[in-house]
Amino acid sequence: MLDRFAAPAVGESASHPLSGFAHRFLRRVSRLIEVQTLLFAVVLITVLFFVLVPVVLLIFYGFSVGSPTEPLRLGLDAWRHAIESPTILNSVFNTLKLLVAIHVVSFPVAIVIAWVLARTDLPGRHGFEFMFWISFFMPTLAIVLGWIMCLDPEYGVFNKLAMALPFIKSGPFNIYSFSGIVWAHLASHAITVKVMLLTPTFRNIDSALEEASEICGASRFTTLVRILVPATLPALMVILLLAMIRAMQSFEIELVLGPPFGFYVYSTQVYSLIGQEPPDFAAASALATMGLLVIAPLIVLQRWVGGRRQYTTVSGKMKTQPARLGRWRVPVFLVMLAVVLTLTALPLGFLGLASIMKLFGFFDIAQPWTLEHWHVVIADEAFRQSIVNTLTLSGGSSIVSVVLLSLIAYFSVRSAYKGRALLDFVSWLPFAVPGILFGLGLLYVFLEIPFFRPLYGTMWLMILAVVISHMTFGTQILKTNMLQLSQDLEEASTVSGASWLRTFRRIVLPIIVPAVLLVGTTSFITAARDVASIALVATAGTKTLSLLQLDYMVQGRYGAAAVISFIVILMSTGLALLARLFGLRIGIRS
Amino acid sequence: MKLGSSIGLRAALIVVAWTMLLPSTAAFALDDWATVLANAKKEGVVVVHGAPGKGYNHVLVGAFNKAYPDIKVQFSGANSSVEIPKVLRERQAGIFNWDVWVSGPTGALGTLKQAGFFQPLRPILRPEVTVDDKWIGGFAAGWMDNGHSLFYAFDGTAQNPVKVNWDVVPRASFTSLADLTKPEFAGKIVMHDPRVSGTGNGSSQTLFHTLGEAGLVKLYKNQVVYTMNGHQVAEWVVRGRYPIGIGLEPNDLNDFQSQGVGTNISPVPDSFFKIQQISVGFGGVGLVDRAPHINAATVYINWLLSEDAQKAWVKLPRGTRHTGVVSEFPDLMPKAGGNYFFGQAENYTAERKRLVKVAKEAIDGPMPSSRKSR
Numbered sequence: 009m010l011d012r013f014a015a016p017a018v019g020e021s022a023s024h025p026l027s028g029f030a031h032r033f034l035r036r037v038s039r040l041i042e043v044q045t046l047l048f049a050v051v052l053i054t055v056l057f058f059v060l061v062p063v064v065l066l067i068f069y070g071f072s073v074g075s076p077t078e079p080l081r082l083g084l085d086a087w088r089h090a091i092e093s094p095t096i097l098n099s100v101f102n103t104l105k106l107l108v109a110i111h112v113v114s115f116p117v118a119i120v121i122a123w124v125l126a127r128t129d130l131p132g133r134h135g136f137e138f139m140f141w142i143s144f145f146m147p148t149l150a151i152v153l154g155w156i157m158c159l160d161p162e163y164g165v166f167n168k169l170a171m172a173l174p175f176i177k178s179g180p181f182n183i184y185s186f187s188g189i190v191w192a193h194l195a196s197h198a199i200t201v202k203v204m205l206l207t208p209t210f211r212n213i214d215s216a217l218e219e220a221s222e223i224c225g226a227s228r229f230t231t232l233v234r235i236l237v238p239a240t241l242p243a244l245m246v247i248l249l250l251a252m253i254r255a256m257q258s259f260e261i262e263l264v265l266g267p268p269f270g271f272y273v274y275s276t277q278v279y280s281l282i283g284q285e286p287p288d289f290a291a292a293s294a295l296a297t298m299g300l301l302v303i304a305p306l307i308v309l310q311r312w313v314g315g316r317r318q319y320t321t322v323s324g325k326m327k328t329q330p331a332r333l334g335r336w337r338v339p340v341f342l343v344m345l346a347v348v349l350t351l352t353a354l355p356l357g358f359l360g361l362a363s364i365m366k367l368f369g370f371f372d373i374a375q376p377w378t379l380e381h382w383h384v385v386i387a388d389e390a391f392r393q394s395i396v397n398t399l400t401l402s403g404g405s406s407i408v409s410v411v412l413l414s415l416i417a418y419f420s421v422r423s424a425y426k427g428r429a430l431l432d433f434v435s436w437l438p439f440a441v442p443g444i445l446f447g448l449g450l451l452y453v454f455l456e457i458p459f460f461r462p463l464y465g466t467m468w469l470m471i472l473a474v475v476i477s478h479m480t481f482g483t484q485i486l487k488t489n490m491l492q493l494s495q496d497l498e499e500a501s502t503v504s505g506a507s508w509l510r511t512f513r514r515i516v517l518p519i520i521v522p523a524v525l526l527v528g529t530t531s532f533i534t535a536a537r538d539v540a541s542i543a544l545v546a547t548a549g550t551k552t553l554s555l556l557q558l559d560y561m562v563q564g565r566y567g568a569a570a571v572i573s574f575i576v577i578l579m580s581t582g583l584a585l586l587a588r589l590f591g592l593r594i595g596i597r598s
Numbered sequence: 599m600k601l602g603s604s605i606g607l608r609a610a611l612i613v614v615a616w617t618m619l620l621p622s623t624a625a626f627a628l629d630d631w632a633t634v635l636a637n638a639k640k641e642g643v644v645v646v647h648g649a650p651g652k653g654y655n656h657v658l659v660g661a662f663n664k665a666y667p668d669i670k671v672q673f674s675g676a677n678s679s680v681e682i683p684k685v686l687r688e689r690q691a692g693i694f695n696w697d698v699w700v701s702g703p704t705g706a707l708g709t710l711k712q713a714g715f716f717q718p719l720r721p722i723l724r725p726e727v728t729v730d731d732k733w734i735g736g737f738a739a740g741w742m743d744n745g746h747s748l749f750y751a752f753d754g755t756a757q758n759p760v761k762v763n764w765d766v767v768p769r770a771s772f773t774s775l776a777d778l779t780k781p782e783f784a785g786k787i788v789m790h791d792p793r794v795s796g797t798g799n800g801s802s803q804t805l806f807h808t809l810g811e812a813g814l815v816k817l818y819k820n821q822v823v824y825t826m827n828g829h830q831v832a833e834w835v836v837r838g839r840y841p842i843g844i845g846l847e848p849n850d851l852n853d854f855q856s857q858g859v860g861t862n863i864s865p866v867p868d869s870f871f872k873i874q875q876i877s878v879g880f881g882g883v884g885l886v887d888r889a890p891h892i893n894a895a896t897v898y899i900n901w902l903l904s905e906d907a908q909k910a911w912v913k914l915p916r917g918t919r920h921t922g923v924v925s926e927f928p929d930l931m932p933k934a935g936g937n938y939f940f941g942q943a944e945n946y947t948a949e950r951k952r953l954v955k956v957a958k959e960a961i962d963g964p965m966p967s968s969r970k971s972r
Binding site: 094095373374444544559 | 837839
């Protein structure tokens with residue numbers, strides 16, 4: 009049964025006793041009636057429908073002309089506007105400049121951090137890795153507001169401290185600058201996400217590779233660059249692509265820090281087209297389609313790189329022996345501590361301050377501290393309802409994500425079905441489209457097709473929106489782990505008489521469990537934090553904590569919004585802690 | 599948009615059957631208020647789209663619940679740019695969730711009215727609400743739509759969009775509105791984005807009536823910083839980072855001044871303006887067509903136009919057109935004998951759209967010719 013999922017070996021068909029039409033027919037019929045084949049068909053059709061239809065609708069609406077209340081006319085106005093607008097070209101250039109600056113710094117830093125966490129005997133490495141998870145939960149806006157408080161050229165705390173020195177006349181830091189924006193990205197999620205994705209990948213590498221390299225006289229650094237990095241190339245490509253697309257979609261940082269020096273990027277252009285009244289969805293769709301056109305070849309490229317060579321690093325003979333840091337243990341420990349504190353303690357502190365300050369950042373008012381925000385939120389009836397909705401949405405999304413995305417990843421990597429490449433390609437699309445526009449596409453599907461209309465206004469539609477928005481990230485985490493698994497593990501199990509299901513449960517699952525838990529956890533957090541993809545499909549009765557937080561922010565109640573952020577982080581941290589303990593117990597240990 | 603044309607006859611029949619099940623206002627009568635109230639209590643809920651901004655929730659939900667504890671307000675203060683496309687799509691699919699729409703007139707009249715989103719308001723208004731003496735300029739002066747029946751403005755805030763942090767800017771250096779274009783104020787001004795309809799567009803309209811189009815363009819080119827975040831405008835002016843704020847809303851400024859910071863920030867003198875705008879802000883109301891809770895909606899709208907509700911409204915702080923209310927913020931109320939215009943009324947739509955285009959071209963550069971004709 010395993011051969012149905014394994015890539016066909018060279019010469020396989022030639023050795024088969026049957027040949028010709030009868031063979032192909034029988035083989036096709038036997039495939040059709042297999043549970044796995046049916047499962048693949050169900051997964052493929054589901055993903056194609058719920059991802060492709062909204063995307064196609066979105067592309068289609070890029071060609072619409074006139075206001076939403078007028079009858080549909082088709083034309084190229086929106087495209088012309090998007091291409092000819094004098095600000096667009098500049099924004100695209102700024103986006104590229106920013107992408108290069110962020111990734112040139114964050115990628116090498118993340119590789120080194122991930123290697124230290126996964127492959128060395130650094131004391132407290134599991135704790136540090138967990139801190140990067142916590143950093144991932146931090147809301148970007150809170151981090152940005154916190155860094156403004158530190159690095160504003162006039163009232164920033166760090167500038168004031170610097171100016172206390174006799175030889176410094178003016179503040180050396182300016183958060184409202186290109187380097188300020190790059191710093192805000194690095195201090196929020198640019199490094200964190202890469203470390204989260206790279207650490208499990210590095211952990212799944214047989215230490216025999218490193219030992220062989222060192223026996224040949226290579227230094228630790230050379231081994232990292234010449235052995236570990238090439239061995240994990242598909243994972244690195246995926247991570248780089250994910251990070252690049254994510255950076256293209258991120259807009260909170262640029263929206264706050266960009267205007268004072270006239271810095272606009274692709275995503276802030278899409279945001280302002282959607283944010284105006286009435287929203288220009290046609291031009292926004294045209295811009296998003298252009299983004300898709302840029303991203304699509306990159307998706308094909310990473311798939312091509314992944315398919316060129318074998319990248320299995322987890323085999324039946326695998327051993328994981330951590331490298332000894334020796335005299336570097338203490339300095340590396342201190343540097344790592346400084347990094348995680350900057351990424352977690354500082355923003356958490358800012359968030360805590362915001363939740364108990366009358367006016368965030370104003371310490372010199374008469375009575376700056378208050379618990380009013382907490383009282384207001386806890387007494388708000390909408391808050392209690394939102395907690396229930398959030399837990400339902402997050403729990404439901406986690407379960408559906410883990411099941412569906414595991415299947416997508418498994419079929420993409422380990423099966424020989426013809427449609428697997430299509431499945432893989434389509435699973436990238438939700439990430440490449442701005443969340444709010446994807447939500448709009450889903451809204452079209454659920455309101456225009458009568459069969460789905462009863463689901464409108466229910467939690468099911470919200471769960472679907474979250475699962476789709478998380479599809480790319482979750483699938484790629486699982487895929488990179490599965491790519492590292494050698495086929496011999498499953499073959500050995502099958503030869504020993506185990507069924508496919510038993511092999512999957514006893515062999516594959518324990519190895520990929522940390523990744524599965526990571527997917528479940530990030531899905532839970534996405535559901536609890538996401539606004540863009542659910543804003544259009546939620547109703548007053550299905551409002552979640554993130555939407556309540558958005559309401560508070562729109563109302564200028566930043567203190568109350570900070571309280572919600574704090575609560576979401578506590579919920580997420582609790583879950584992540586459980587997931588991590590569970591994952592470490594069953595997964596591969598270093 | 600015509601995706602709905604693919605639904606087919608069967609689906610169309612379902613939609614027709616569904617709409618027939620919905621309560622119809624044709625059968626609604628206001629004759630017996632006690633019956634309306636009793637029916638509203640039976641409905642138990644009114645679904646309201648309301649304004650975003652600190653305090654609006656307290657008025658539109660909290661104050662109403664105090665007056666009518668038996669009718670729960672299901673409230674959404676989401677941004678119109680998210681809510682409007684959603685409700686339009688809902689209606690095309692035959693889903694009618696909303697009862698009352700409280701917002702500024704721009705989106706309500708520019709987009710929703712065209713889609714038949716509102717039904718006439720007057721039939722559900724109680725006689726005591728529509729007494730002319732109770733409203734500045736008479737009750738009829740509050741209609742924002744050309745047909746005087748669908749969307750009513752109860753808010754009337756005298757708009758002075760230019761506010762200055764006088765701790766940073768010497769009063770002697772700022773003696774007329776034209777001073778905004780002086781080089782010494784380059785890089786000192788933050789403005790609510792005039793390229794987007796809303797506060798920034800409204801502010802540019804008021805400035806336009808004094809500075810003219812050429813003056814407005816000169817201002818835009820004076821290194822002005824633009825943002826769509828009202829709280830950010832307020833904070834930057836308070837901090838003195840940009841000491842002149844255009845489109846700085848009173849309620850955003852009040853968040854700071856109530857804590858004792860930015861107390862030396864005030865509007866430029868009214869005498870700077872040839873004519874001032876009466877801003878409606880978010881203070882307009884419409885009854886949604888095929889509202890599912892018509893009795894509760896009737897109770898809600900009559901309450902909103904009452905003296906009690908308007909007393910709560912002015913604490914936001916905003917102005918009101920209701921003559922029975924004395925505001926704690928007299929600067930926001932229109933002055934007797936003042937020269938004002940209702941710039942958000944439907945008959946000003948073309949002017950506002952043109953000013954958005956002027957702003958885009960001045961700030962971003964010339965637009966493609968195909969879009970100019972739209």
